[in-house]
Amino acid sequence: MLLRHTPKEISERKALAINPAKTCQPIGAMYAALGIHGCLPHSHGSQGCCAYYRSTLTRHYKEPISASTSSFTEGASVFGGQANLMQALNNIFTVYDPEVVAVHTTCLSETIGEDLPQIRKKAMIEGKIPEGKYVLTASTPSYAGSHVTGFSTMVKSMAMAAEPTGKKNGKVNLIPGWVEPADMEELKRITGLLGVKTIMFPDTSGVLNGPLSGEYRMFPEGGVTMAELLSTGDSIGTLALGEWCSAAAAR
Numbered sequence: 001m002l003l004r005h006t007p008k009e010i011s012e013r014k015a016l017a018i019n020p021a022k023t024c025q026p027i028g029a030m031y032a033a034l035g036i037h038g039c040l041p042h043s044h045g046s047q048g049c050c051a052y053y054r055s056t057l058t059r060h061y062k063e064p065i066s067a068s069t070s071s072f073t074e075g076a077s078v079f080g081g082q083a084n085l086m087q088a089l090n091n092i093f094t095v096y097d098p099e100v101v102a103v104h105t106t107c108l109s110e111t112i113g114e115d116l117p118q119i120r121k122k123a124m125i126e127g128k129i130p131e132g133k134y135v136l137t138a139s140t141p142s143y144a145g146s147h148v149t150g151f152s153t154m155v156k157s158m159a160m161a162a163e164p165t166g167k168k169n170g171k172v173n174l175i176p177g178w179v180e181p182a183d184m185e186e187l188k189r190i191t192g193l194l195g196v197k198t199i200m201f202p203d204t205s206g207v208l209n210g211p212l213s214g215e216y217r218m219f220p221e222g223g224v225t226m227a228e229l230l231s232t233g234d235s236i237g238t239l240a241l242g243e244w245c246s247a248a249a250a251r
């Protein structure tokens with residue numbers, strides 16, 4: 001029997017089959033984390049996952065992407081990766097000295113039920129996180145959502161870091177959604193012209209669209225600072241662009 005499809009059905013099938021712009025959650029979490037000044041993204045999972053995000057972002061932005069991993073092996077997959085993450089945090093702060101480490105999970109660590117907030121608490125109690133340094137966490141299982149969900153979840157984690165003092169800072173929080181570094185630069189230019197003081201997070205401008213200086217800097221000059229993120233609780237309002245930012249803005 002000859003099956004015939006209407007032009008509408010054919011176009012719907014093509015739209016489904018051709019190169020869907022959807023990839024795994026941690027890529028979005030890593031992109032968002034790179035928008036914090038002095039942040040080292042950390043992938044709590046196997047090395048292969050981390051290598052995939054790093055190479056994908058490096059190819060796209062033509063910038064060297066630094067990131068660390070909990071390097072799960074068979075042992076961590078069975079008995080849990082807490083020891084790996086504790087060791088990783090110790091090594092990262094000792095060797096690379098970032099301001100903040102933004103940890104996201106992967107399919108594997110989510111499947112075995114890793115509890116990042118609990119591990120962070122333990123790391124704080126055991127002194128693995130030095131005074132004045134921060135660890136953000138985001139749950140990003142890749143069998144749900146997409147890179148955009150991962151981005152949004154990491155942005156929510158940034159919003160959760162706010163420490164309100166009760167004294168307003170006269171600024172507006174600006175959550176740009178997943179846009180390119182050049183778009184973030186343009187948003188800052190427009191708000192500057194309007195005379196509105198903003199704290200934009202994340203801010204990958206100056207991080208992933210930097211000039212060719214010939215010099216490698218592990219932590220480029222751009223990005224929202226941790227001090228700014230802490231003060232977002234004192235802002236006079238929040239403007240979130242794009243529906244996927246609503247979770248962060250709702251905080």
Ligand code: SF4
Nearest residue numbers: 024049052106107142
């Ligand atoms: S295993 Fe999951 S988290 Fe890792 S690269 Fe694949 S989809 Fe992404």
